[in-house]
Amino acid sequence: MVKKYVLVSGGVISGIGKGIIASSTGLLLKTMGLKVTSIKIDPYLNIDAGTLSPLDHGEVFVLNDGGEVDLDLGNYERYLDVTLTRANNITTGKIYRDVIERERKGDYLGKTVQVVPHITDAIQDWVERVATIPVDDTGEEPDVCIIELGGTVGDIESAPFVEAMRQFQFRVGHENFALIHVSLVPTIGTVGEQKTKPTQASIRDLRGLGLSPDLIACRCEKTGLDEGIRSKISMFCHVKPNQVLAVRDCNSVYHVPELLREQGLIDFLWRRLEIEQSVTISPALKEKGTEMWKKWNQLTQSQERLHSSDEVKIALVGKYTNLQDSYASVVKALEHATLSLGKKLIIKWIEGSDLEPETQTSNPSKYHEAWKDLCDAQGILVTGGFGRRGTEGKIAAAKWAREQKVPYLGICLGLQIAVVEFARNVCGIEGANSIELDEDCKNAVVVYMPEVSKTHLGGTMRLGLRPTEFQPGTENSVIRKLYGGGSTVLERHRHRYEVNPQMIDQFEAKGLQFVGKDETGQRMEIVELADHPYFVGVQYHPELLTRPLKPSPPFTGLILAATRELEKYIKAL
Incomplete structure (x- = not known):
């Protein structure tokens, strides 16, 4: 040919x-x-x-x-x-x-x-x-x-x-x-x-x-x-x-x-x-x-017709916000979800470290601006990332979302952050943390995956398309319904750490449900909080499979919850 x-x-x-x-x-x-x-x-x-x-x-x-x-x-x-x-x-x-x-x-x-x-x-x-x-x-x-x-x-x-x-x-x-x-x-x-x-x-x-x-x-x-x-x-x-x-x-x-x-x-x-x-x-x-x-034209035309009354404000809490290309796919996933729902996306970029008490001392105006943006947001997205910087600020954002009933989506580290926050403030586990953030922590809520190399960084993480299986009894899960109600979803991964499987029973007893796990049933993939408008964490990166004409379900759920249309949408499925 x-x-x-x-x-x-x-x-x-x-x-x-x-x-x-x-x-x-x-x-x-x-x-x-x-x-x-x-x-x-x-x-x-x-x-x-x-x-x-x-x-x-x-x-x-x-x-x-x-x-x-x-x-x-x-x-x-x-x-x-x-x-x-x-x-x-x-x-x-x-x-x-x-x-x-x-x-x-x-x-x-x-x-x-x-x-x-x-x-x-x-x-x-x-x-x-x-x-x-x-x-x-x-x-x-x-x-x-x-x-x-x-x-x-x-x-x-x-x-x-x-x-x-x-x-x-x-x-x-x-x-x-x-x-x-x-x-x-x-x-x-x-x-x-x-x-x-x-x-x-x-x-x-x-x-x-x-x-x-x-x-x-x-x-x-x-x-x-x-x-x-x-x-x-x-x-x-x-x-x-x-x-x-x-x-x-x-x-x-x-x-x-x-x-x-x-x-x-x-x-x-x-x-x-x-x-x-x-x-x-x-x-x-x-x-x-x-x-x-034809569909592409409809997409661009509908975007042009959006007005300020269609705005939805999402706080994106990360650690690389000085270069927005660091979150290119996350932004695209938010755009695709908002466009499909006829909404106009407004992103409030928040550096995780700006939410921490140390910033209140060193730069009070930046601290108060970051918290104002977080409090004004209709939805909160905590992204992935590596290293310790800004993680306590991300934990504070997850705590705010949980307590104030603000729609929350955590991706990769964002899931782990949500679990650490829940362990500390709901389960009362003293010294709860991720060993990525504190190797000597008293209670390791997030641990190193045993099969991952600790000496070589390139290409050694858990990578690529892998299945997540919804657990028995999760038929009423919101995120499962957003995915179409099936038993398995395929999403792309990139991580070295996982939620400690030995502590799952403690979390679920308090209402944090691990509705999706890997095919072995040992690795936590999707977490969902009961009695909350939308509190979801995913270990994978759903933004990597989003398309302009086929938005990612977790992002769609975040926008729907932020605009208070999720319940109506779920009933119509």
Whole structure:
């Protein structure tokens, strides 16, 4: 089968939005009936994203197979409604490890192993191999592979990948390879003059490396691109005016696919990649794609119609709130739930440490602001995270939610925090804590999982898609009903610690019910508090499987409870 490849590169600055444009391009092609997959290239030397700090690189996204990958793969899965593998995230570390292992085995037959051709060949081989892996329920090979090249063109780390892609365009043929370059057109000064020099310089660097863009996606402010500016970019960057796309700032990233479609992205790629002549499109997939686009439009239109009366305030209590990309999937899950229910999301970002008494002494205004935001919120979400900092603040937030009957959702550490708080303040267990937070605690409510390595951090946690089984007698559980009433749910995990199974009877005797456990019945997966509007903790990460058109049930429950519509919703199921 002929495979089509669309490479998305970026220039001028990092974080320019390549991931959203790559995802949007894939979505548009999928709405035409094509089967689409995606690959993210990250030029760092890490084997994967698992050991990276969220404050350094944003959220670590986890896949079904347990792969810890870049957050952009989350965008791909959400936009395309596909299931990717760890192989869909290429890093310099993976490529070099692969080549060195082959050299040690003697695969290169005594040759001097070099960046060119051995590293560049390994990159191309990896891309071609992964591009054939089925990613949806058809079980068929994809027609198109979207490749996002991380970093900025000109970075020394990206050089082997740029060279590999330069070679790759000839390897697969001109009609099978298209390049979208994302650049920045800044507006300078009070007169609002748009400047094209950064884009010109970026394209010059790209062409000097042997790659010529077919489309230039120009990030710009809400006014879009002036026609004179578009013509100037066209003239100096060797493309036609219709190949210069204005990607203006939108109210929501969900509008980007419509923006690209309006400017003819589909029509251009259709001709440029000769899709009509070389790809057979299934009528069933074509119809499915049309329906997908219709629902997407309904989603964006309904978002535009929301008013202040539809607002719902959710307090997100975390420890990486200075970089909101640390919680990218959590935010998306909240957005998907609110949009599906016709609500307008307002997130109150609260750093866990700001809720602690020490902050009241060192920075009283920050302390009182954090508590005001918590008290004003209609729902409280305590997220995952590692380390001790801010955990006492999270415990205080869980206590407030429990005592004041404020809807609460705890994710991973958020579940463990809720159990620790309950052990201390309801069960009266002195010194109750997690050994992650205090190794010498008197009563370890949360313990290290016995099978997890304590010496190696990368890829050693409990990772990937795993089953959670609802326990007998939980038919009336709210969270079970939100999941559809079945006996088992599949969700993605990423954790090293678990609730101490030896203490479960004490908690359940006081009303904290562990309604979901793993297949062995020994590991606690879902906790639910009796006599509360909505108090749920989950050991897994439900945000990793959310979709714009299929929101995550625990998040849906939080929004429903926050707007006092949960009981009505449950009765209608």
